[in-house]
Amino acid sequence: MANQTLDDTDLQILQCLIDNSLRSHKEIGQLVHLSGQAVGARVRRLHDLGVIDGYTLRWNPDKIGQTVHAFVTVFMKSNTAHTAFLSFARSRPEIIEVHRVSGEGCYWMRVRLSGGGALNALLDEVLAYGNYKLSLSIEMVK
Amino acid sequence: MANQTLDDTDLQILQCLIDNSLRSHKEIGQLVHLSGQAVGARVRRLHDLGVIDGYTLRWNPDKIGQTVHAFVTVFMKSNTAHTAFLSFARSRPEIIEVHRVSGEGCYWMRVRLSGGGALNALLDEVLAYGNYKLSLSIEMVK
DNA sequence: TTCATTTACTTTCATAGTGAAAGGAAATCG
DNA sequence: CGATTTCCTTTCACTATGAAAGTAAATGAA
Incomplete structure (x- = not known):
């Protein structure tokens, strides 16, 4: 596995998902100039590194x-x-x-x-x- | 639209999504004894009622x-x-x-x-x- | 230098999740 | 009683997804 560090793209993806975790990888990919699958791979890595813990709701x-x-x-x-x-x-x-x-x-x-x-x-x-x-x-x- | 109140099934679905918002409607449906599509309709209603505000991450x-x-x-x-x-x-x-x-x-x-x-x-x-x-x-x- | 390896990406493809639409059963109401 | 409403299921078309295969650039060793 790669470097333990996160680059700007990772942080952008993270921020994007914090804002709305249902955004599709493809849509995020258009923002960060990657294919949806590449975004998917990075999200998986964020999971493996323990940066992303899970998916939840913002609710009232x-x-x-x-x-x-x-x-x-x-x-x-x-x-x-x-x-x-x-x-x-x-x-x-x-x-x-x-x-x-x-x-x-x-x-x-x-x-x-x-x-x-x-x-x-x-x-x-x-x-x-x-x-x-x-x-x-x-x-x-x- | 229906009653403004939420029944037990709605609360179960809500709790389930708070725990993991990526769970499929079908899987939730098995828990609450509904079809996936029926769960989807209730989730949409929770959204419309303002109970669910959005989808986000649990992260570190x-x-x-x-x-x-x-x-x-x-x-x-x-x-x-x-x-x-x-x-x-x-x-x-x-x-x-x-x-x-x-x-x-x-x-x-x-x-x-x-x-x-x-x-x-x-x-x-x-x-x-x-x-x-x-x-x-x-x-x-x- | 040259070849091998690694990393990170893209493209392609099969599968699964989704919302919309149509139809049915039970409850409500004039 | 029939009409309406509500809530559900089933079916279907579409989209998102991960896996696999292939590519390009960077790294490193001989």
Whole structure:
């Protein structure tokens, strides 16, 4: 296999697919001056290199009733609570994303819920592991 | 057009596509007991209803050298800085996502950068609009 | 230099996925 | 009761795809 590095064409293809992963290789090929098959080969390489992890949707949670979008910074109350907290976080589908962070708090997470009641219930459960700070997203402006 | 509501099958299809948007309609159809074409029609409806916004990639920014992933909460220093800050944020490709928030600060944003130097430079610019709090993502654990 | 190898591409071809159209079954409604 | 609507299936034509074969340029060794 070739060089581990990506050239400009690879990045262009990547950007193009991030924008719309259904674009055909042929169409992308016209942009980057390659045949569709050559684009296909590069996409496969991006996959092999681990640059591309998978294909997914851009979608609208509030259209299925998940109107609350919030960010929660968690401050663990003890050193032993970490693994328990992690398995809790992983088990909850309303917790979309969790990061171990340095700076403010120990963990940061993004949650999506159907309303204030659900948020209240979730935060109550978080309290078992530590304190938190909450930011509600009013609008995603970018 | 039909009812505005989505049934369980629609949600199953949605979940399936979020997991892997390249799955064929036929394969999804086998899961939800429909023909591929019926799945296609429902996917089109999800599009029309605005539930599905587009198709994109799950990918790995650190593989292209963007190794720093950070969350920045911004506290505006004046009421007039908002629009300027927004156009600044929108113009910077390293600022991936921006939300207006209630709770901690005025805005929350996610940034991806090539290293500490770039982060330092970006934060310097943010200081023109207000103060900030920074959290570095050590690892995305979910 | 010359020949062999590698890399990355194009073209060709067989296969699979797609949307459009036509037709059918069940539910709704006057 | 028949008409309409909704949602589905089947069929069909078209397009996108990956595999294979062939080509051209670059690299490297004798």
